[in-house]
Amino acid sequence: MRDYAKVSPHFWVGKTGKQLKKDPNGLMVALYLMTNPHANMLGLYYIPVMYIAHETGLNFEGASKGLQSACEAGFCTYDHETEVVWVYEMARFQVADELKPADNRCKGVQKDYDSLPENPFLSAFYDKYSIPFCMAERRGDSSNNTSPLEAPCKPLRSQEQEQEQEQEQFNSGSSSAHEQKNPPPPIQFSQYQSEDHKRYTLLGCVNQYPIQNDFIELAQARFENIPTQDLITLFSGGGMFCDFFSARGNQSENTASIWLVKWFTWIENNKDQVKRNREKQNQAVKQQQSSQQEPSYFERIFAEQRAASEIKVGSVEIPVLGVSGNA
Numbered sequence: 001m002r003d004y005a006k007v008s009p010h011f012w013v014g015k016t017g018k019q020l021k022k023d024p025n026g027l028m029v030a031l032y033l034m035t036n037p038h039a040n041m042l043g044l045y046y047i048p049v050m051y052i053a054h055e056t057g058l059n060f061e062g063a064s065k066g067l068q069s070a071c072e073a074g075f076c077t078y079d080h081e082t083e084v085v086w087v088y089e090m091a092r093f094q095v096a097d098e099l100k101p102a103d104n105r106c107k108g109v110q111k112d113y114d115s116l117p118e119n120p121f122l123s124a125f126y127d128k129y130s131i132p133f134c135m136a137e138r139r140g141d142s143s144n145n146t147s148p149l150e151a152p153c154k155p156l157r158s159q160e161q162e163q164e165q166e167q168e169q170f171n172s173g174s175s176s177a178h179e180q181k182n183p184p185p186p187i188q189f190s191q192y193q194s195e196d197h198k199r200y201t202l203l204g205c206v207n208q209y210p211i212q213n214d215f216i217e218l219a220q221a222r223f224e225n226i227p228t229q230d231l232i233t234l235f236s237g238g239g240m241f242c243d244f245f246s247a248r249g250n251q252s253e254n255t256a257s258i259w260l261v262k263w264f265t266w267i268e269n270n271k272d273q274v275k276r277n278r279e280k281q282n283q284a285v286k287q288q289q290s291s292q293q294e295p296s297y298f299e300r301i302f303a304e305q306r307a308a309s310e311i312k313v314g315s316v317e318i319p320v321l322g323v324s325g326n327a
Helices: 015-020 024-035 049-056 060-072 090-094 104-114 122-129 159-172 202-208 211-222 228-236 241-246 256-293 297-314
Strands: 044-046 076-079 084-087
Touching (some): 015 060, 024 060, 024 084, 202 211, 202 241, 228 241, 241 256
Antiparallel strands (some): 044 084, 076 084
16 A cells, blocks of 8 residues: 555646536545555556445446546556556656666566556556666557557446346456456355345345355355465454445445455455555554563562572571470
8 A cells, every 4th residue: 555645736736636626526546546555656457346335435327437537547557357557647747757777666667567467558658658767678469558548448338238147257266457367166055046136235145145154155265375364363363354345335246156246356456555564463463462471670580589599498408496306
């Protein structure tokens, strides 16, 4: 998570900024895309529309329309298949207009670029920033590359269409951009298939089915390298999957299988943060235990004095009173 983000005053008076101000939702979404905790300095990153809706306070429709306005204003482009956004000029404002080859930030830019999930904007990003940031390796298919100024912004799907797409991915067993490249174990979801046409909020789904247990077991088969405790934290820990979607109330109603797909996406997007938090907690516990086991300076002094006193007392011959040797 970034500690801070830069927003240029030019944002409000530039051509793009003036266009964004025509739609308040578009303006809010644009500011969010530059400053949200999921963003990186490249302005090219994974961000589901549901995150935008929840963290801006907009409903799903408002977030979708705001994102569409930002795209039409030439501020960004968004791909629904990978849920990746590219804010065209964000890297220039967050990093620099240009870097010298010896600048360590060049390596940082290349590293962040290399770690991005597959998406349609990788090649275009390289073409725009490879020279200013001294980038060395391109990703993506350059044959299908589109100039940033010509890159189309695909119309945003409605929530219903998004859910149908997720359902198709679930039924076909296809992998998303955030899942493993090797096909994961098949998902057996037969206990819900007969009623999988019914839609529930997440809280309603938990009340209807024992998904808290089933989802953990299904995740264990799909994410073998993630400890079970981390999966439990991701599902019901503070601020995690259950809290996020329960806070949306009736705005999110899905079938059980769509909730499963969203659960897998949530794991992939948040697993690293949970791992870091766990490691920090374990380190803090070890330090606390170490400090408790090691005696303080005064404890050592008192222990030495007690030991010396015991030796002294033991060396003194104490007569046994009332016993005569000539009984």
